[in-house]
Amino acid sequence: MLNTFFKKKKYITVSSTAMEAAGTPKSAPAVKVEEDGEQKPNIPSGMWIKCTGCGQTLYKPDLEEALMTCQFCNAHFRMSAQERIKSILDEGSFQELDKNMISVNPLNYPDYEAKLENLSKSTDINEAVVTGLGKINDLELIIAVMDSRFMMGSMGSAVGEKLTRAVEKATEMRLPIVIFTASGGARMQEGIFSLMQMAKVSAAVARHSEAGLLYITVLTDPTTGGVTASFAMLGDIILSEPNALIGFAGRRVIEQTIKQKLPEEFQKAEFLLDHGFVDNIVHRKKLKETIGILLMMHKEGK
Amino acid sequence: MATLEVEKKIEDLIVKIDELKSFSKEQDIDLSSEIKVLEDKLHNMQSTVYENLTAWDKLSLAKLMERPTALDYIQKIFDNFIELHGDRGYADDASIVGGVAFLGGIPVTIIGQQKGRNTKENIKRNFGMPHPEGYRKALRLMKQAEKFKRPVICFVDTPGAFCGIGAEERGQGEAIAVNLMEMSALNTPTISIFIGEGGSGGALALAVSDEVWMLEHSVYSILSPEGFASILWKDSSRAKEAAGIMKITAQDLKSFGIIDKVLKEPLGGAHKDADKMASTIKESLLQAVPKLLSKSSKDLLEERYNKFRKMGEFSE
Numbered sequence: 001m002l003n004t005f006f007k008k009k010k011y012i013t014v015s016s017t018a019m020e021a022a023g024t025p026k027s028a029p030a031v032k033v034e035e036d037g038e039q040k041p042n043i044p045s046g047m048w049i050k051c052t053g054c055g056q057t058l059y060k061p062d063l064e065e066a067l068m069t070c071q072f073c074n075a076h077f078r079m080s081a082q083e084r085i086k087s088i089l090d091e092g093s094f095q096e097l098d099k100n101m102i103s104v105n106p107l108n109y110p111d112y113e114a115k116l117e118n119l120s121k122s123t124d125i126n127e128a129v130v131t132g133l134g135k136i137n138d139l140e141l142i143i144a145v146m147d148s149r150f151m152m153g154s155m156g157s158a159v160g161e162k163l164t165r166a167v168e169k170a171t172e173m174r175l176p177i178v179i180f181t182a183s184g185g186a187r188m189q190e191g192i193f194s195l196m197q198m199a200k201v202s203a204a205v206a207r208h209s210e211a212g213l214l215y216i217t218v219l220t221d222p223t224t225g226g227v228t229a230s231f232a233m234l235g236d237i238i239l240s241e242p243n244a245l246i247g248f249a250g251r252r253v254i255e256q257t258i259k260q261k262l263p264e265e266f267q268k269a270e271f272l273l274d275h276g277f278v279d280n281i282v283h284r285k286k287l288k289e290t291i292g293i294l295l296m297m298h299k300e301g302k
Numbered sequence: 303m304a305t306l307e308v309e310k311k312i313e314d315l316i317v318k319i320d321e322l323k324s325f326s327k328e329q330d331i332d333l334s335s336e337i338k339v340l341e342d343k344l345h346n347m348q349s350t351v352y353e354n355l356t357a358w359d360k361l362s363l364a365k366l367m368e369r370p371t372a373l374d375y376i377q378k379i380f381d382n383f384i385e386l387h388g389d390r391g392y393a394d395d396a397s398i399v400g401g402v403a404f405l406g407g408i409p410v411t412i413i414g415q416q417k418g419r420n421t422k423e424n425i426k427r428n429f430g431m432p433h434p435e436g437y438r439k440a441l442r443l444m445k446q447a448e449k450f451k452r453p454v455i456c457f458v459d460t461p462g463a464f465c466g467i468g469a470e471e472r473g474q475g476e477a478i479a480v481n482l483m484e485m486s487a488l489n490t491p492t493i494s495i496f497i498g499e500g501g502s503g504g505a506l507a508l509a510v511s512d513e514v515w516m517l518e519h520s521v522y523s524i525l526s527p528e529g530f531a532s533i534l535w536k537d538s539s540r541a542k543e544a545a546g547i548m549k550i551t552a553q554d555l556k557s558f559g560i561i562d563k564v565l566k567e568p569l570g571g572a573h574k575d576a577d578k579m580a581s582t583i584k585e586s587l588l589q590a591v592p593k594l595l596s597k598s599s600k601d602l603l604e605e606r607y608n609k610f611r612k613m614g615e616f617s618e
Contacts, residue, residue, distance in 0.1 A: 101618040106558075107549055157614030164611070186503075186524055188534050191548045192560055195524045196613040198503060199510045202479065203486035203610055210487065228475030229463075229503040234483055248475035248503075249465035253529070257465050267470060277473045 051075055053243075067284045076241045076284055078221055080123070081130040081147040084180055088288050089143065093135035098165055102126050103158040109189040119150050128153045128183070131166040133175075137292040139299060142170040142177040148222065153183035155227055156190040160197025163231065167204035167215075176214035176295055181232040185225020198230035205234045214298040216291060219246050219269065219278065233277070237294060239287070240269040240278045306359050308351050309570075315344050348569055355519065357545040357554075361527065363519045364498045365461075367424075368573040370580075372399060372414025372457035375497065378580035379587070380405055380412065388439060392472065395436030397428045397460070400443040402452070406588050408595075411447035413440045413508060414457030417498070430499070431464035434477035437507050441481050444488055453491040453591050456508040461526060463504030478507040485510035486610065491594030491602060495565070495583060496520040496552070497572070512594055512606050514560075515586065516552035517579070518567040522560075523550040560613060 049058050053075030063070070067087050068077040079087070085094055102120070105112045120126050128150035134143050144166045146153040155163075163179070170177040186194035208215055217235030221244035228248050232238075240246060247267035255262055265271050272278040282290050319340050326333040355363070363369070376383050380403035388394040400413040415432065418424025440456075447454045463474055485492065485508075492511035500509070500522030516522060524530070527544040531537055534544075549555070552564045565582055568575035594602065 098618065101616055104615050104617050106615045107547060109547065156616075158616040160614050161616050188524060188530055190615075191524050192522065192550070192555060192558065193614050195502065195506055196560060196610065199482050199486065199506060199610045200613055202482035203510070203607055206483045206487040207607070209483075226503055229478040229507075230482055231479070233473070233476040233479035247470055248463070248478070249470065253465050254467065254470070258467065262467070266467070275471050275473065277476055 049077075052077075069284050074242060074283065076221065076243060078148050078182065080149060081125055081145040084145045084147075085130065085132075085134070085143070087284070088178075088180075088291070089134040089136060090138065094132050094143075095134070096130065096132040097169065098131060098162045100126060101158050101162055103156050103190070105189075106157070106193050107189065107191050112189045115151070123147065123149045125150060127158045127162065128155070129159045129162050131162050133169075136288060136295055139292070139295045140173075140175055141295060142166050142173070142175050143180075144177070145180040146182040146227075148182040148184075151187060152222075153181075153227075154185060154187035154194070155183060155197050156187035156194050157197060159187070160194070160200050163197075163201045164204045167201065167208050170213065171204070171208045171211050174211070174213060174300060176216065176298060177208065178216045178218065178291060179231060179235075180218045180220055181223040181227055182220045183223060183225070183227040183232075185227055185229075195226065198226050201231045202234060205231055209234075209236070214294070216294060218282075218287065218291075219244055219272075221245050224248065224250065224267075238277070238279050239290065240272065240281050241284055241287075242269060242281050244269045246272050246278070306355070306362055308355070308359060312344065312347055312351060315340065315347065319344065352569060352571075357521070357548070357551050358527075358542045360519045360551050361499075361521050361545055363571045364521050366571070366573055367417075367419065369498055370572050370576040371419060372416045372459060372497065374419075374576055375457060375580050375583060376401075376403070376412055376414060378577060379584045380410070383412065386443060389435040389442055391438060392435045393433075395428075395433050395439060396426050397430050397432045397464075398436035398440055400439060405453075405455070405584075405591060408591060409450075409452050410591070411443050411452045411454045412457070413443055413454065415460040415505075415508065417459055428464060430460045431462060432460065432504060433464050433466075433469050434472040434474050437463070437477040437481050440508060441477075441484055444484065444492075448488050448490045451490055453493065453595060454488070454511075455587065455591075456492070456494040456511065458494055458496045458500050458505045458508050458522075459498040459520075460501050460504050461499050462501035463507070478503045481507040482510055486607065487603060489599050489603065491591065491597075492606075493587065493590060493594070496522055496561075501526055510606075510610065512602065512609075513562050513590055515563040515565055516555065516561050517565050517572055518552055519571055520552055521550040522552070522555055523548055 047060050049060055051058055051070040053070055054073035056072045068079050103116055129144055129146045131144040144163055215235050216237045217232050219240040223232050223246045245267055246269055269281050273281055322333055322337055383401055383403035385401040399416045402411055415430050416427050417430035418427040444454050493513040494509040494511040496516040498520055502525050527541040528538040531540040531544040555561045556564050568578045572579040
């Protein structure tokens with residue numbers, strides 16, 4: 001094929017800052033890639049991550065340093081519960097609650113237990129939410145962080161129970177609660193029990209609210225379905241990370257219903273801000289500071 | 303008209319009995335003992351068939367267009383119903399009807415998800431799938447009921463909250479969420495009755511109540527079986543199988559403690575005798591409403607909270 005001779009060579013773009021950080025001299029030749037990937041570039045696996053937003057290749061330690069946000073386009077990568085807690089709370093202040101609570105299989109859904117077990121091994125958490133006590137700038141709070149790695153952060157009975165207890169604990173201790181949502185919605189495998197968690201958590205939120213206490217939700221990518229239709233949308237203050245997917249119905253379901261394609265920006269955080277359902281969109285690097293100020297403003301017994 | 307597969311045998315037998323009857327009349331032959339045997343058989347067959355309907359059969363019954371709707375029950379059970387429209391913010395959603403009426407002399411607020419009784423009405427009613435303004439209308443009427451200490455009676459009958467651009471733009475998730483929170487703390491008695499389909503959060507948004515009842519053949523689920531099969535198995539054609547796994551029948555949910563009571567339907571389903579169904583509902587309401595009204599606010603709210611608080615199974 002004559003084509004082969006005229007084909008452009010393709011190069012991976014590696015940012016110079018990232019290269020320096022990796023200890024590679026600037027003059028080092030960029031890794032050459034053959035068009036059809038015959039000769040794969042020799043990059044240690046897991047060290048480089050391609051940005052889903054701009055396509056730039058990012059050096060992993062840099063990415064972690066930037067709290068999993070892209071230094072070029074500000075794309076916010078999904079975070080694990082552990083990373084989130086580390087990024088938000090004062091160091092060493094986290095005391096986990098209900099760490100050992102796990103799901104059961106009320107509908108005897110095939111292979112559900114095995115799936116849960118594998119996930120808790122690979123994610124090092126026992127369910128899709130981690131809850132606990134902690135401090136931000138020395139102010140105490142209850143925090144709950146959902147983790148999309150665990151069955152897409154879906155809410156079954158254990159997630160609902162952990163969240164309800166966290167909210168109740170906040171009411172009892174007269175503390176603010178901050179919930180980071182990341183969830184595909186109610187967990188199908190537990191059927192109606194999952195649906196009821198929406199009512200249960202919302203009822204606990206109602207009591208926390210009646211007690212005059214502050215509830216902040218931070219919507220992160222993705223927040224949809226039964227989580228959007230319950231506690232995610234009940235915060236006194238609702239923050240979101242840029243470009244997070246937030247919605248009630250799934251995109252595919254809506255497209256099938258209305259028989260047309262949806263625009264790219266549909267159900268993004270900015271869309272919700274425009275329509276009045278999110279108080280503010282905050283860059284991840286500013287989240288701790290923002291929440292800290294809000295906690296200070298709502299501090300009791302000054 | 304046979305609507306379910308299992309009803310075909312019954313239909314056949316009825317035809318046979320009718321034939322026999324007209325034959326005996328025309329020929330003037332006494333076949334009454336034979337007819338009696340067949341009629342007994344028919345009766346047995348009917349009760350076994352309707353007591354052993356699968357989840358899928360019940361779903362088909364629950365979706366029947368002939369099945370009585372919220373407005374049918376409202377007309378049959380209550381007096382002086384006055385419809386109150388609109389959410390005071392955006393629009394009046396026809397898929398949720400609401401208003402005030404008397405229940406045997408007690409003023410009550412009624413809210414119901416309304417499906418159409420024919421295709422034309424179904425389009426107007428959006429097939430019983432509310433938009434956010436529907437839920438906000440419901441909430442407005444509930445808060446009004448709370449102000450005047452009127453019990454709230456909700457009729458639940460929806461495939462689910464509507465999924466569309468407008469619904470998302472106007473905050474479907476937020477509308478449902480607020481209803482869940484407000485209903486959990488509404489300071490007046492609340493009763494929700496599932497009369498047909500209870501689809502997901504769209505049903506729950508009218509069902510965080512002191513008493514939750516389901517008609518014998520109604521269903522209540524986390525998602526439609528089609529949606530469930532599509533999400534978990536990427537194959538919506540396995541809906542029938544999903545319906546079996548999901549535990550969506552009134553009987554299953556009663557055994558789980560998710561609902562408080564199953565109301566028996568007339569033989570063959572509510573649509574066979576809407577008047578009888580309405581009087582069964584009315585009887586239960588007349589018992590329950592005064593009992594709930596006699597409770598102190600504190601007890602009422604505490605009991606409601608604890609009821610939902612207990613739901614869920616986990617291990618630690």
